[in-house]
Amino acid sequence: MDYEVIVAGGSVSGLLCAREIARLGHSVLVIEEDHEIGTPEHCGGVVSISGIEELGVVPTRGTLDNKIRSASMISPAGKSFTLDARAQKVVVLDRRDFDKQIAHQAKNNGAEIRVRTSLKEINGNELKTSEGVLKSHIIVDARGVTSLIHKDREGILQSAQYEVYADWIEKDRIEVYFDQEKYPGFFAWIIPTHADIAKVGVAGKGINAAVALENFLSQKGKHSVVRKIFAPIWTKGPIKNFVTKNIVTIGDAAGQSKPTTAGGIYSCGLGGIFAGRAISKYLESGNQSDLLGYQKAWSEKFDHEFQNMLLARKLLERFDNKAIDKMFESVTPQILEEISKEGTFDFHTVSLAKLLGVKGSVKAVQTILGSEFRRLLT
Ligand SMILES: Cc1cc2nc3c(=O)[nH]c(=O)nc-3n(C[C@H](O)[C@H](O)[C@H](O)COP(=O)(O)OP(=O)(O)OC[C@H]3O[C@@H](n4cnc5c(N)ncnc54)[C@H](O)[C@@H]3O)c2cc1C
Known part of the structure; x- marks a missing residue:
């Protein structure tokens, strides 16, 4: 040998x-x-x-490129909430x-x-x-x-990620954009690496990731792209x-x-x-x-965490843009505080469940989730 x-x-x-x-x-x-x-x-x-x-x-x-202080989630209609990420010590x-x-x-x-x-x-x-x-x-x-x-091939999504220079990039804040029509089953992201520099990407089922990313960037505003990569991602678990x-x-x-x-x-x-x-x-x-x-x-x-992540993915895939917007409306400062304090970056489904459950207020969401949602909390 x-x-x-x-x-x-x-x-x-x-x-x-x-x-x-x-x-x-x-x-x-x-x-x-x-x-x-x-x-x-x-x-x-x-x-x-x-x-x-x-x-x-x-x-x-x-x-070490960067330290992250917060993460903002943005809904299809532009509603947003921001999580304080300092306790979770996240870096790029x-x-x-x-x-x-x-x-x-x-x-x-x-x-x-x-x-x-x-x-x-x-x-x-x-x-x-x-x-x-x-x-x-x-x-x-x-x-x-x-x-x-x-x-x-089934669990594979196409992604595009560009290195972008732009003055709308916030140095210590990750941004995640949800839109089931533009990025079905996934999202668009901005990951800052330095002042005015970020990795900006999109992924989604059956989309042309390059076109979706170009559209996202043109909506964000003036920018320069200095590097482009296209890579498959896997979301189906082990x-x-x-x-x-x-x-x-x-x-x-x-x-x-x-x-x-x-x-x-x-x-x-x-x-x-x-x-x-x-x-x-x-x-x-x-x-x-x-x-x-x-x-x-x-x-x-x-295994336990990945099973919950697969379940969360399955549930989120059933949401349309309207349901996502409703979910965002119901996120309270108290939930955000709890997640920011207790959530961990690597095992995050309990935080996700809290966001999805949001005080039992969103009827549509609750109906979609039904008993499966309770499994996510166990
Ligand atoms: C756009 C994008 C963004 C991501 N962002 C994050 C993130 O922010 N945080 C995070 O934790 N993860 C992220 N990931 C996932 C992360 O990059 C991967 O999970 C991780 O790199 C997996 O490591 P790996 O060693 O298993 O495989 P890979 O990193 O994919 O490495 C596989 C290696 O095998 C080599 N190779 C392939 N075929 C052959 C061959 N025939 N012979 C020899 N060598 C071969 C390749 O060249 C490559 O170097 C992201 C992935 C993508 C696509």
Whole structure:
């Protein structure tokens, strides 16, 4: 064998997985098809400080773009409310630097990384790559949503995200715009990275994301676009089996990003860490059950929350613009205060339930939600 483990995909989940495997004394190679780790960046970079701490990464000055103080939600008719995000300690990362920081950690532990090397095919222990055939005991699929496209197209939404310069950007406030006609099943967002600079994006079912984003920007006002990216996002939750024989699937490739927002730095990163530890254990014991321990660990941490997120998504998808506007009308300062104080960024369905339930005042919403809503609160 050339390596005990080969990881295909050198982003957050793949690199954290390799970092753990190397730390535990096993040989591991990461192959990344792009020409540079972290590039092209296709992420908003919004994450909680506690989340990245749990991933074992302390952001450097280069990694940290911005600190967020509040998040405003805007309804189709222009009604809005603002959440104070200070208690949740939310930051915006520069994913190019963040991924390189993890690559450095992995390398320091003894992992090898090769860029411009793409996985083409897996045959047992053999990997056909763009640079020749390699052999390993375990193969880790960390190729992101591209890996899911071949398996299931249904949960995929197209997104567009531009880097924008404009004076209507507020430096420490995220903005989220709901409109079921323009962005069905998702939303438009403004994520500030610096003064007058933001990542502005949209996603939605069956939309032309580029056209929707151009329309959104022209309504916002004067701006310059300095970078454009288009990427699929996955909102259908985890796949059934993370481990099949000697192939271990992690991160976005395993559907480990949040079904509500498609945020995945934290939950995909932890997927990589749990997988790395389980693989190392398996390499020492030879027991398949040790390998399966990875799925058990991830599920214990996230299954309950992800099931609730899937439910919240299902419920929100049934809302039309009128129902969303009504829901916004009923949000009280007391609810906002509760969410700002108690809510956590990474496990947010209780906050969502509070917003959806809003004091039992919106009859239409209550009827739509029915008993399913009560499940969300449990
Ligand atoms: C527009 C957008 C905005 C987002 N905003 C946020 C956010 O604000 N906060 C948040 O937490 N999450 C966000 N996400 C989600 C987050 O980016 C992902 O969940 C996270 O990057 C998943 O990491 P990963 O390592 O599993 O996969 P990816 O980051 O997708 O990495 C997969 C890697 O595999 C490589 N690869 C693909 N095929 C091959 C191959 N055949 N051989 C070798 N290498 C290959 C790719 O080049 C890539 O480097 C956003 C996603 C998008 C699309």
